[in-house]
Amino acid sequence: MDIKISELATYLNISRPTLYRYIELYDSGHTKEINRQVLKLFKFIEKNKFASKNKVIKYILNDFDANERTSKDKEEIIAIVNEMNTKQAKELLKLLKGEL
Numbered sequence: 001m002d003i004k005i006s007e008l009a010t011y012l013n014i015s016r017p018t019l020y021r022y023i024e025l026y027d028s029g030h031t032k033e034i035n036r037q038v039l040k041l042f043k044f045i046e047k048n049k050f051a052s053k054n055k056v057i058k059y060i061l062n063d064f065d066a067n068e069r070t071s072k073d074k075e076e077i078i079a080i081v082n083e084m085n086t087k088q089a090k091e092l093l094k095l096l097k098g099e100l
Helices: 005-012 016-027 036-047 053-063 071-084 087-099
Strands: none
Touching: 005 016, 005 036, 005 053, 005 071, 016 036, 036 053, 053 071, 053 087, 071 087
16 A cells, blocks of 8 residues: 555554554454554455555545544644655645545
């Protein structure tokens, strides 16, 4: 998916070590200890193994519970993507801005 763990942790608003711990728990089948939203994302990724980075970020922004994802969170993610300054980031930025 070409997404760094540190980026994904930022998008999920959790620390990188926490994300690594969740990944280990998921891989070992101990899913009860994983944050509900992160578990939902892991299942999405497993179901869509060839999903692009953009699709995963779009999923985080749009399909997570509305109560847990505020417009401020979306603005912070847009700011992070804007700083990346790559072709893929520019495409994602267009997509994100159109959905706010």
